[in-house]
Each structure stands twice: as structure tokens, then as C-alpha cells.
Amino acid sequence: MNKKIAFVGAGSIAEAIVSGIINAKVVPASNLFVTNRENTQRLEELSARYQVNALSDREEVISNADIVVLAMKPYDLEQSLSAIKGYLKEDQFIISILAGVSTERITELAGINIPVVRVMPNTSAFIGFSATALSKGKFAKEEHLLQAEQLFQTVGTTVLVPEKDMHTITAISGSGPAYIYYIVEAMEKAAIEAGLDSNIAKELITQTVIGAGNMLKLSGEEPDILRKKITSPKGTTEAGIEILEKHHVQRIMMECVKSAKERSEELGK
Ligand SMILES: NC(=O)C1=CN([C@@H]2O[C@H](COP(=O)(O)OP(=O)(O)OC[C@H]3O[C@@H](n4cnc5c(N)ncnc54)[C@H](OP(=O)(O)O)[C@@H]3O)[C@@H](O)[C@H]2O)C=CC1
Numbered sequence: 001m002n003k004k005i006a007f008v009g010a011g012s013i014a015e016a017i018v019s020g021i022i023n024a025k026v027v028p029a030s031n032l033f034v035t036n037r038e039n040t041q042r043l044e045e046l047s048a049r050y051q052v053n054a055l056s057d058r059e060e061v062i063s064n065a066d067i068v069v070l071a072m073k074p075y076d077l078e079q080s081l082s083a084i085k086g087y088l089k090e091d092q093f094i095i096s097i098l099a100g101v102s103t104e105r106i107t108e109l110a111g112i113n114i115p116v117v118r119v120m121p122n123t124s125a126f127i128g129f130s131a132t133a134l135s136k137g138k139f140a141k142e143e144h145l146l147q148a149e150q151l152f153q154t155v156g157t158t159v160l161v162p163e164k165d166m167h168t169i170t171a172i173s174g175s176g177p178a179y180i181y182y183i184v185e186a187m188e189k190a191a192i193e194a195g196l197d198s199n200i201a202k203e204l205i206t207q208t209v210i211g212a213g214n215m216l217k218l219s220g221e222e223p224d225i226l227r228k229k230i231t232s233p234k235g236t237t238e239a240g241i242e243i244l245e246k247h248h249v250q251r252i253m254m255e256c257v258k259s260a261k262e263r264s265e266e267l268g269k
């Protein structure tokens with residue numbers, strides 16, 4: 001892709017995407033520009049690690065870009081856009097990865113009819129395994145959506161969705177890896193508490209998660225069927241799942257997603 005891409009925000013998700021794009025060799029590092037608010041040490045770090053153009057000069061970063069990726073926290077958006085809006089042009093387009101914030105709000109803050117594509121990736125972009133959802137705003141055309149999709153296909157799988165679904169998607173696949181890590185943390189603690197060597201525990205648990213993920217993707221079977229195949233009558237899994245059922249863990253997970261979705265809605269206000 002022969003486009004210059006500017007990241008405004010140089011945090012964990014910006015790095016995951018930059019790393020994924022560079023590994024996929026679709027956009028050369030020399031076409032990637034990164035800026036942030038004040039942390040120059042972070043910019044130096046990214047420049048050394050990925051050979052991208054990591055610069056404090058926002059004007060240089062924005063005015064040379066074809067695509068501007070907004071990657072700051074939602075509550076920093078207003079201040080950030082007011083600092084860069086003077087350099088934005090209608091022949092560029094914005095990709096926003098901010099949780100909760102609508103394309104309409106971004107256009108309003110940008111103050112020009114610039115195309116905006118809203119994207120929700122996750123940090124697995126770092127290794128090319130993001131699950132990314134995209135939707136286009138009022139001024140975005142199919143070509144913008146297609147370019148954004150092509151870009152995010154380099155860091156994982158993509159789906160096109162109506163913007164109204166973005167809050168739910170943010171709660172499911174944007175935050176989703178964190179829920180899995182949370183469970184992994186607990187499994188590791190239990191294994192170590194039971195006397196297992198921590199490296200052995202980590203290796204077994206990581207491979208278990210990878211295996212379960214690949215089974216979901218490749219076996220064509222529903223998760224409850226896969227689970228039942230592991231659960232022998234009066235066996236170990238049954239004993240474990242009984243505790244999860246007793247504590248209503250599925251219902252708690254549903255509440256977790258609902259709460260994350262509600263937070264996404266709040267962030268957009
Ligand atoms: N982390 C994740 O898994 C995901 C995050 N997102 C979304 O991505 C966004 C970023 O998240 P994350 O990477 O975790 O956040 P981080 O806190 O890691 O990074 C935020 C970045 O924004 C920069 N920033 C803040 N204010 C400004 C400003 N005025 N101008 C330019 N840059 C600014 C910060 O710079 P400085 O350090 O100099 O202050 C920092 O580099 C959020 O909106 C989040 O909703 C979406 C999907 C997944």
C-alpha cells in the first residue's frame with residue numbers, strides 16, 4: 001500500500017498496529033509516522049524499535065499523511081483534535097480506533113467534512129492476530145472503508161459492521177483479550193499454588209489457550225459441544241465446571257461484557 005499513515009497517539013494499541021503492519025511488509029516503515037502529546041522518550045523508543053518516523057512535530061506528521069489514525073484515549077480526543085485540526089484536509093481520511101466515540105463526533109470536532117472510518121482492533125494486532133471490526137461514517141466512501149480494511153487485514157481478520165454495533169464489539173473483541181488473560185492469570189496462580197513449576201505452568205496454559213482457540217476456529221463445533229467432549233461423567237472437568245456453575249461464572253461474564261459496553265457508550269458522550 002503506497003500510503004503515508006500518521007498515528008496520533010503512541011501507546012500500546014498504536015504500537016501493536018505499527019508492529020503488525022511492519023511485520024506484514026505491506027507499508028514500509030518509512031511511510032509510517034507517529035506522534036504523541038509529550039512523551040519524547042516513547043517516540044525515540046518506537047523509532048529505534050521499528051524505524052518509523054516518530055516525531056513531536058505534529059504539523060509535519062499530519063500534513064504529509066494520506067491516512068490519520070487517531071489512537072489517543074477518548075477523553076484526550078477533544079484537546080488532540082483541536083491541536084491538529086488546522087493540518088487536516090478533506091482529501092485525507094481519518095481512521096479512529098477510539099472506544100465509544102462516534103464518527104459523527106469526530107467529524108464535528110475536526111470541523112471539516114473529512115471521511116472517518118471507525119475501527120475496533122485489539123492488541124493481538126501485534127502478532128497479526130487482531131479481530132478487527134470496521135464501519136464508515138457519513139463522509140467516508142467505499143474506497144476509504146476498503147483501504148482501512150486492507151490495512152487492518154495485515155494485522156488480523158476484519159469484519160464490516162453497522163456503527164451501532166461498535167459498543168458491543170468494543171466490549172467483546174476490543175477488550176476481549178484482557179478477559180482471557182485474566183482467566184490465564186488465575187489458572188497460573190492455581191497451578192503455582194499447587195506446586196507446579198511456573199515455567200511449566202505457563203507453557204501448558206498458553207498452549208491450552210492456543211489449542212482451544214484453534215479448536216473454536218477449525219473444528220466447526222460450537223463451544224458447548226467442545227466443552228462437553230472434555231467433560232467425562234464424574235470426571236475432573238465436571239468437578240471444575242460445577243464450581244463455575246455454582247458461582248454463575250457465565251452470568252458474570254455476561255455482566256462483564258454488558259458493563260464494558262455501557263462504558264463504551266459513556267465514553268462516546
Ligand atoms: N489498548 C487496547 O487494547 C485498545 C485500545 N483502543 C483504543 O485506542 C486508544 C488508545 O489506547 P491505548 O493505546 O491503550 O492508550 P495509551 O494510554 O497506551 O496511549 C495513548 C497515547 O495517546 C497519546 N496522546 C494523549 N493525548 C494526546 C494528544 N493531545 N495529542 C497526541 N497524542 C496524545 C499519548 O501520548 P503521551 O504519552 O505523550 O501522553 C499516548 O501516546 C483508546 O482510545 C482506546 O479506546 C482500541 C482497541 C484496543
Ligand SMILES: O=C(O)[C@@H]1CCC=N1
Nearest residue numbers: 098099170174175176
Ligand atoms: O479499555 C479500553 O477502553 C480499550 C478499548 C478496547 C480495549 N481497550
